[in-house]
Amino acid sequence: MKPADDPAPKPTVGDDLPPPDAATILLALRASELSYRRLFEAARDGILILEVETGRITDVNPFLVELLGFSHAEMVGQTVGELSPFKDIESNQAMLARLQKEGYVRYEDLPLKTRDGRDIAVEFVSNVYQAGDHSVIQCNVRDITERKRTEAALRENEARLRQIIDLVPVFIFAKDRHGRFLLVNQTLSAAYGRTPAEVEGRTQREMIPNEAEALRFMETDREVIQSGRPKFIAQELFTDAQGKVHVLQTTKIPFTIPPTGEPAVLGASVDITERRRMEQVLRESEGHFRFLNDLTEATRKLAEPNAIISVIAQMLGGHLHASRCAYADVEPDGEQFTIRHDFTDGCVSAVGRYQLSRFGPRAVKKLHGGQTLVIRHMNGELLPGEGADMFNALGIQAVIICPFVKEGALRALMTVHQAAPRDWQPREITLVQEVVERCWATLERRTADETIHRLNAGLELRVAERTAQLEAANRELEAFSYSVSHDLRAPLRHISGFVRLLQEDAGPALSETGLRHLATITASARRMGVLIDDLLGLSRVGRTALQKAEVDLDALVRLTLDDFAEETQARSITWVIHSLPSVWADRALLHLVLVNLVGNAVKFTGRRGAARIEIGQLPAGGDETVIFIRDNGAGFDPTYAGKLFGVFQRLHHENEFTGTGIGLANVQRIILRHNGRVWAEGVVDGGATFYFSIPTPPTQTA
Numbered sequence: 001m002k003p004a005d006d007p008a009p010k011p012t013v014g015d016d017l018p019p020p021d022a023a024t025i026l027l028a029l030r031a032s033e034l035s036y037r038r039l040f041e042a043a044r045d046g047i048l049i050l051e052v053e054t055g056r057i058t059d060v061n062p063f064l065v066e067l068l069g070f071s072h073a074e075m076v077g078q079t080v081g082e083l084s085p086f087k088d089i090e091s092n093q094a095m096l097a098r099l100q101k102e103g104y105v106r107y108e109d110l111p112l113k114t115r116d117g118r119d120i121a122v123e124f125v126s127n128v129y130q131a132g133d134h135s136v137i138q139c140n141v142r143d144i145t146e147r148k149r150t151e152a153a154l155r156e157n158e159a160r161l162r163q164i165i166d167l168v169p170v171f172i173f174a175k176d177r178h179g180r181f182l183l184v185n186q187t188l189s190a191a192y193g194r195t196p197a198e199v200e201g202r203t204q205r206e207m208i209p210n211e212a213e214a215l216r217f218m219e220t221d222r223e224v225i226q227s228g229r230p231k232f233i234a235q236e237l238f239t240d241a242q243g244k245v246h247v248l249q250t251t252k253i254p255f256t257i258p259p260t261g262e263p264a265v266l267g268a269s270v271d272i273t274e275r276r277r278m279e280q281v282l283r284e285s286e287g288h289f290r291f292l293n294d295l296t297e298a299t300r301k302l303a304e305p306n307a308i309i310s311v312i313a314q315m316l317g318g319h320l321h322a323s324r325c326a327y328a329d330v331e332p333d334g335e336q337f338t339i340r341h342d343f344t345d346g347c348v349s350a351v352g353r354y355q356l357s358r359f360g361p362r363a364v365k366k367l368h369g370g371q372t373l374v375i376r377h378m379n380g381e382l383l384p385g386e387g388a389d390m391f392n393a394l395g396i397q398a399v400i401i402c403p404f405v406k407e408g409a410l411r412a413l414m415t416v417h418q419a420a421p422r423d424w425q426p427r428e429i430t431l432v433q434e435v436v437e438r439c440w441a442t443l444e445r446r447t448a449d450e451t452i453h454r455l456n457a458g459l460e461l462r463v464a465e466r467t468a469q470l471e472a473a474n475r476e477l478e479a480f481s482y483s484v485s486h487d488l489r490a491p492l493r494h495i496s497g498f499v500r501l502l503q504e505d506a507g508p509a510l511s512e513t514g515l516r517h518l519a520t521i522t523a524s525a526r527r528m529g530v531l532i533d534d535l536l537g538l539s540r541v542g543r544t545a546l547q548k549a550e551v552d553l554d555a556l557v558r559l560t561l562d563d564f565a566e567e568t569q570a571r572s573i574t575w576v577i578h579s580l581p582s583v584w585a586d587r588a589l590l591h592l593v594l595v596n597l598v599g600n601a602v603k604f605t606g607r608r609g610a611a612r613i614e615i616g617q618l619p620a621g622g623d624e625t626v627i628f629i630r631d632n633g634a635g636f637d638p639t640y641a642g643k644l645f646g647v648f649q650r651l652h653h654e655n656e657f658t659g660t661g662i663g664l665a666n667v668q669r670i671i672l673r674h675n676g677r678v679w680a681e682g683v684v685d686g687g688a689t690f691y692f693s694i695p696t697p698p699t700q701t702a
Helices: 022-042 062-068 084-092 094-102 145-167 186-191 211-227 273-300 305-320 361-368 388-393 426-506 512-543 553-563 587-604 638-643 663-673
Strands: 046-051 057-060 104-113 119-131 134-143 170-176 181-184 231-239 245-257 262-271 324-330 336-344 352-355 373-375 398-406 409-418 548-552 573-577 582-586 611-617 624-631 678-682 688-695
Touching: 046 062, 062 134, 084 104, 094 104, 119 145, 145 186, 170 186, 170 245, 211 231, 211 245, 211 262, 245 273, 273 305, 273 426, 305 324, 305 336, 305 409, 305 426, 361 373, 361 398, 361 409, 398 426, 409 426, 426 512, 548 553, 548 587, 553 573, 553 587, 582 587, 582 688, 587 611, 587 624, 587 663, 587 688, 663 678, 663 688
Parallel strands: 573 611
Antiparallel strands: 046 057, 046 134, 104 119, 119 134, 170 181, 170 262, 231 245, 245 262, 324 336, 324 409, 336 352, 373 398, 398 409, 548 582, 611 624, 624 688, 678 688
């Protein structure tokens, strides 16, 4: 029997497919070319296809046509060197050689000029690759003009930002997790005595010689990096390259370093050294003025000089934490001084009498010249003959002695002692000097106050005595005037009565001369009656209490003019009456003032054919209202103006103008009782003006 044949091998996948024919291959190639063409035409980079051997352009995509401004027909068929934008590349003649040798050329930043003259920058990459049975060059042209512009703007912004960072008076820095500076500004690098380039890249420990200080900074850096949270350090010390210690306020925030993402810290430190110093100065200044205010309050109510000196010495010594504070009076001879009061803290009192010469000639000369003596270390600054022995005996090693010189003579000393050497600060010396000035000013003021008080007490007593005497005299004078005025009426009545009887009984038998004599007696008696009435009026003005109220001067002037209507109706008088204000006064007495002054104006213009009388107010100002009555009458000699307001004083003969000389005295008394003023101006035969004032606002003086 014939063995069976081995089974035939199973066909693999595809073994049953016929090999591709030429048509299939052609279709595949066309599909591939179509796909490539679509990519070629849609690409957003420019693409050039060149022959390897000649560099002639065989194809160009639409993007490059649009970018360079040449048409597809203008570019295809030309060599790269014939196309103006690429002349610089072709003239080098190196590109094709490199391409033929290496198959690759790249220009990262190639400047080109487009057909319309625009300057652009491109990234130019060329590759040689096989296209069927021949090689071609494909050049990719990417427009990087905008990118370069953006990069330039970024660089410019970075430079500007760096300039700003360098200019700000703040320490700005960035450090990695190893404490290495990634960035420092000029302010910080200057503090290190370096440039930013010399600091960046170095560690914190390399820049700060103080190990503890460097570690402290690095510790807060680690804390920020590990926690991922910002940190504010209110106060930290930093020592610069010159050894100067700065007080900083620092803020640190975490960030990551691109592109690695390594953790780092960014910080800014404000130098608050000067601010802290000013705050300290302000605190000291506040303490200084608070102490002076407390000193003033403590001595304000004290009157006795010894008590004032004692309080000042105690407060000054305590404020300065001194071992002793003493006040001393210098004897008139300028050779000796006596410490009357001192404040002590841990040392014996120095109260007693001393020779000024024991300070030494230099110190004595300085003190007599009004200069403050300041010694910080007794044995280091003074020789035994210059006062060191005396101070050592008192247990003193440092001292401030402030002198008080008045009218060229040394009067007193204020001294502050310290048992140990002490570096007295300027503010402490200034404080002692200010306290001394206040002390002596207070003492002199208290002495002057005491003197003034004694003088015032004596003056008040004398014024009281004189016032009592004047009041008694006024009462007696008023009583006398009233009594005389009444007592004179009885004789006058008798004289007038008997003259009338004589005229009735013997009139026909009397001669013309006798009758004239009787008429003269009658007129004199009548004038005496008027005089008595005026005296009674003057007496009443002095005795009557003021009844002040608001007085309308316009209405009061109209009332006064009515009083003279009958007397003046036959005369030619031009009245000029201005608008007048209201005043605070006694209406009845003010009416009497106006009656007297208007009456005078009417009387003394009696000889004027065209009289003019004006009543008005001076321009308002000050604290009084001033009223005037002006006329164009007989006037008066201004030399005798002071006599106008005296009782019985007359500047005209009675034959010219009648009157008793009491009216203006009444005016003055009334105005003075209102605390006002009265005065007059005049010219002989040129008229007169009388003024009176009423205070405003109203006073309560009666």
